[in-house]
Amino acid sequence: MLSLDVRPIFYVIGALLSVLALAMAMPLVADLAAGADDWRVFAVSSALTLFFGVLLMLMNRTERIALSLRQTFILTTAAWVVVCFFAALPFMFSAQGLSVTDAYFEAMSGLTTTGASAYLTVSVLPPGVLLWRSLLVWLGGIGIVGMGIVILPFLRVGGMQLFRSESSDKSDKVVPRAADMALGFGWVYLALTFICIVSLRLAGMPMFDAINHSMTALGTGGFSIQDTSIGYYQNPAVEWVLTLFMFLGSLPFVRYISLVRGDYGSLWRDSQIRTYVIFTVIVSLGLAVYLFATDRLSAGDAIRHSFFNCVSIITTTGFASLDYLQWGPGPIALFFILTLVGGCTGSTSGGIKMFRFEILWLALRTQVNRLFSPNRVLPLTYNGKPVDADVIISVMSFTFVYIALILIFAVLLGMTGLDYTHAISAAATALGNVGPGLGGMIGPVGNYESLQDGAIWVMSLAMLLGRLELFTVLVLLSPSFWRR
Template structure:
């Protein structure tokens, strides 16, 4: 890779780091208003990061190289690594006294909207740090949408998003201009966050909790202001509000734009939406019935908890209203399987995603039919469209890479002393950006603080792999990428 391309990638990352430095002033203002001395930490971090970023941006500014897929891969990876490191500065410098590994883990978990945490005692944490965690997830969620809608489709490694519904005409796009589309995306993201905050407040949350949870709900991030997560709040109203907005945030934002801007109700017929909603409802109902039958709890109460917690897992949000691993072996297995699923392409959710399961199902069906009729020609269809060979290849490559990275991360965690359940589910939840794993250590009733520093570095890297859809990172490890 030419030095000019790397120079430009560093310049882009420095510019975005400057934006993060400005964002640090928000928790600084919150702590200053609350009379907490950590406001100085955020203010100093903003000045330090801002000054350094401005210097690097000025030093690396030059004519950009010719646009290419390799250059785009490099920019994406360098940018997200930089954001993860820069956002760790306040965590490291604040009164929490986190080590470097812990600070980076917390910031990467936030910016990738994973929701795993190493912080214990959230209820007594300074308000600025709580806002910083939530704000990072909110910013990361918007970046995830942009990644899925605009960058990954260009890189041919994911992002199966349609801007045209049942037509190839330009008129079927929400907007012809890219900048207008971005503004509409930001507008819908802000409006959804605002509506969610008001709904949480109406359901009984304080204003501070409502704003923080609204940011992490729409980002499908899962950071809470309390150690007990949603178990801190009384009543089922907050659970149903959270469930509704988690489902909305896991829908394709391109479809939401079509729906809001053009009033296109037919946009909701996207096959991945139907599959996503089907498995979310299916898992929640199955566990609710099982829990009611085996524990004697009323079905309505079992349904509220089951729907909330399994929608949280499937949308990769990671909230928990109670320890669902105590519901019985079927619930534990269901939670493990649900961790793979994810939401829709072009949403804030992670996971394998519904459209890939649709395409894999069609490929499997066609393969079996080919065994019966060897000379028949079967096309892979996504709704009314034929999925081209390039997209089929991307899906198969993703699944292969997913299994490879999951196995490698699991082996690494086991080598550093983690037990089988912790290693297996820790690697999985980091790769799918869900948040909690299973078991007494990293399950919904625990967190990642007991793990050693080496394991936290492994999980931080795995979270970035998962957020960038794997192939965008793995391609940088191929020697041919750097030649020429």
């Protein structure tokens, strides 16, 4: 077996738990301000989390935190599993306490920015629990951005090696300066959240609602504090503001850094952003034309609701302004396809990601051209850089495994009693970190409260796999990974 130094792994997990414990102070203060007794829940949960976090840090101190390849694979999965358990404590201890299974599902859904809820109704929850759900999405979002830019390209999973910040770096260490890079993303993330809060407040949303929805919009998580999601407000200005910030949350945050530094053309020069914008506009306008032509909505409402809900699903946020299951079988089929797409790499969104579709298209086009011109040299380039064969293989492998896992999880969910529509859509939304499914029970105005415990654990695993880009978790199942 592999001799592995686990001290850096436990130290980093301890640091993450300490941050999580400090974050619990926000919902604690919210409950105190509202006079809710649930503040004790967050006091106890924070104390327990901080105790174990500090304990892990003290017991595993090292002079320098530098992770090898194997350590990084283990840390990436272990951190998400452990942090979700402690994040679930307030859901278990609160007055509307969830079971261990449902609480873990709720925490996993928040931190993976999925937005699927195990609560039957959320509008009756105390403000601290509501804020904690939103805060988990927000914290998960910034963790995902850092992971997508710093860790996953280093692990070379799913074609993410395209986005290595230093392609000449061949070392097998995660260098400490990655923290400096993540800090820059954090400031951008915080600034966008603040701007979203102000915009929603000016649009007429109450302050507490604006804070919660800003965090879940930028985190593309979709947790709402109302049972009917954004449809509760019946406010076009609010919907347009959220449409904009959901979309901003699904763009590569590294481009925002370039924008801040004065490179104003960096966004449009990125191939995946151009493709993503064009795709989103075409799909949204196409659905709006259909809704207007079939007399389901007026022209203005058709454009607004089409853009809002299409952007919500494409960005894997999961907000809803209407029950789009009432729009007919065509839009329902469209929304299932959009569930698979996802936003850009280096963003808070899930799904397959737009850059992988571009790589697949390049590979397909090259293969078709070689059929009638076998001797022609056709170099593949992406964003002006050559694409290696291992990137193409990685992307194709990821896409194959992604579709295969949807089918496998659908079968497993079907074995728990779900019908085909609920099973296949629940599998797709969990793996894509989208949130709402397409059946009446788990649709945009539904929830996952009625699912059996077996289905809840299957979906929790699917959310984890989808968020960690599949191979980061699957590689741990390989016996050769653990051999010397």
